[in-house]
Amino acid sequence: MAEVSLRGVKKRFGTTQVIHGVDCQISDGEFIVIVGPSGCGKSTLLRMIAGLEEVTEGDIAIAGKVVNQVEPKDRDIAMVFQNYALYPHMSVYENMAYGLKIRGVPKAEIRQRVDRAADILQIGALLERRPRQLSGGQRQRVAMGRAIVRDPAVFLFDEPLSNLDAKLRVQMRVEIRKLHQTLRTTSIYVTHDQVEAMTLADRLIVMNAGRVEQIGTPITLYEDPATLFVAGFLGSPAMNFLSGAVAADGQSVALPGGVQAPLATAHAAAAGRPVTVGIRPEHLDLAEGAPPTATMKVDLVELLGADTIVHGRIGDGGILLARIDGAVPIRTGDDLPLVLAPERVHLFDRETGARI
C-alpha cells in the first residue's frame, strides 16, 4: 500500500510532446481512474508510473520515494495489460507464480498465495491450463490473479476490460470494485469508457490531449464540470451545448429561439458576454402545467422503456436532446413544453471552454 504523487510530469517522444505536465496526489488505498479520448496520453502516463516509459520532466513518487530512475521490478507495482500479456508457454499456475518465484518466495508459500488468489477470482479449476485454453474472461481473471498474488503497493490497469463483451465487462467491473474493497490496494485504472470510469473511481482524472482537465469524485465532475470538455465527455447522452448570451443584469441567459433561461446565481461579471450554455438531457423535464422555460419542436423520439429520449429544436440551431423518465407518449412534430432548473444550467467561456 502506498500513495502515488505526480509532480509536473511531462513526456516527449522525440520532439512531439504527449504529456504536458500532470500534477496529482493519489492517496493510499484510493481507486483512481484516468479517463479520456483515444490518444490523449492515458497509457503513456500509466506506463511512466510503471517504469516502462522514461519520464521526460517532473517527478513520480511512490510511497514518498521518487522512482524516476527505478526499474519497474523495484517499484512494487503490478500491471494488468489490455491484451492480458499472459506467458503463453506457462500454465495458469506458473503465470501467477512467476513473479513470486523470481522474488525467491518459498514454494509452499507460492502455492498458498496462488491458491488464495485463484479462490478470490474463481479460477481454481483452471490452474493447470495454458492461456490459449482459456476464454477471454478467464484470461482476464488470470491477468488479475497474476497481479494480486504479488500483493504490490500499487495496481495499474490499462483498459483491462476493453477486449470483453458488454455483459462480461459489466460483471468484471463489479468484481474489480469488490476486489478493491477487499484488498484496499492503491489502484490506477485507465479506460476510455465513461461508465467504467464513473462506477469504479473514488476519484477521476479526466485527460484531454496530454493535459489534465479536471480531477475529482465522479459526482463532482458530473455536477460541476470545470471545462466544456469534461462536461461533454461525462454523461450519456452527452450534454447539450447551445450558444447563448448572458443578459445585461446577469440573472438569465438568452438561448436560441428567444428563450430566456434563468440562472441560479447572478453572473454580473459575464453580463452581455456570448457564452456556451450546457444543459444535460436528463435535467430537462416536461412542464406538466408549470410555466415552461422553453418549447421544443420534436424531431425524433426514442422509446427506451425506462426513459424516453427526445430529439428536437428550440429556434434555429438550438438542437436539444431531452431525457424524460418513463415511456411518455410524445410524437414527432409535437411542441413540447419543458422546464429547466436554474441550478442545472452550466455556462462556459466561448474561447477557453472554462466554466463561468
Place this chain on the structure above:
Amino acid sequence: MRVRVGYSNKLLPYILVAPQIVVTVIFFLWPASQALYQSVQRQDPFGLRTRFVGLENFQTIFEDPGYLHSLQVTAVFSLSVAALALGLALLLAVSADRVIRGATAYKTLLIWPYAVAPAVAGVLWMFLFNPTIGSVAFALKAMGHDWNHLLDGGQAMVLVVLAATWKQISYNFIFFLAGLQAIPKSLIEAAAIDGAGRNRRFWTIILPLLSPTAFFLLVVNIVYAFFDTFGIIHSVTSGGPARATEILVYKVYYDAFEALDLGGSAAQSVILMVIVITLTVVQFRWIERRVHY
C-alpha cells in the same frame, strides 16, 4: 455447404502441374532411382562390367573404417556448424532487435553472406587462412599460434566449420529476428514488472517462445551441414588433410569420381537419402505440433 472450386476443363489441371512433375521426375526421382539401382550393383574399375550384388555394398560400407570415420567427422562438423550458426545468429538477432538507429543497414549487411555461393565463400576463407599468404593466418602467427590447416586436421576442421557457419548465420538471423519481433512487447514488459531482469527475461520468456523457430532452424542447419557444405569442403580442404574433413557428401563424391567405386558411392547416397528423409519427417511432425508450445 461446401463450395467446390474446380476447372471445367479436365486436362488443364494436369497441364498446370506438369512442369513441376517433369522437374521432379528428371532431377529428383530419376537420379534417386539410379542411386538405388546402382547401390545394389558392382562395377569393375573400367565400367565395362556390372553385376548384381544385393546388399553387399552396404555391408562393405559399414565395415569400412573410412566410412565410420567419415560418419564421425560429419557428426562433429554438422553439430559444430549448427550450434555455432544458431548461437551466433541468435546473439546477432537479439542485438539487432534492440538496435533502433541504423537497424535496416545492420540487418541488410548481416543478410549478405547468404547470397554468396558456397564455393566462393570457401575460397574466401581459404585465402584468409592460407598459411603463406592469408592475413588471418599471418595475424595468428604473429600472436604465436602456428596456423597450417593444410597439415593440421583439427585446424582444417575449425576452418571449414567457420566458413560453413559464416554462410548459414544470415539465414538463421532472419528467422530469429522475425521470431523475436513476433513476441508481443507487453509480454516482456509484464515480465519486467514481475521482477525479471534482462537475462532472466531472455531465458524464461524469450527463448521458450523462440523454441519452435530454434527447432525448425536446427533441422534446417543440420541438413545444410550434411549436404550444402560440399562446395566449401571441396574448395577449402578437399576433405583433407588425411580425410580429417571428409564429410559424408564429400565421400560420396570422392568415392564415385576419384575412387571410381560407383556401387559403394551409390549405397552411401542411399544412406544419405534415408537420413534426409528422416530429418524432414521429424521436422514436419514438429511443425504440426509447434502451435502447442
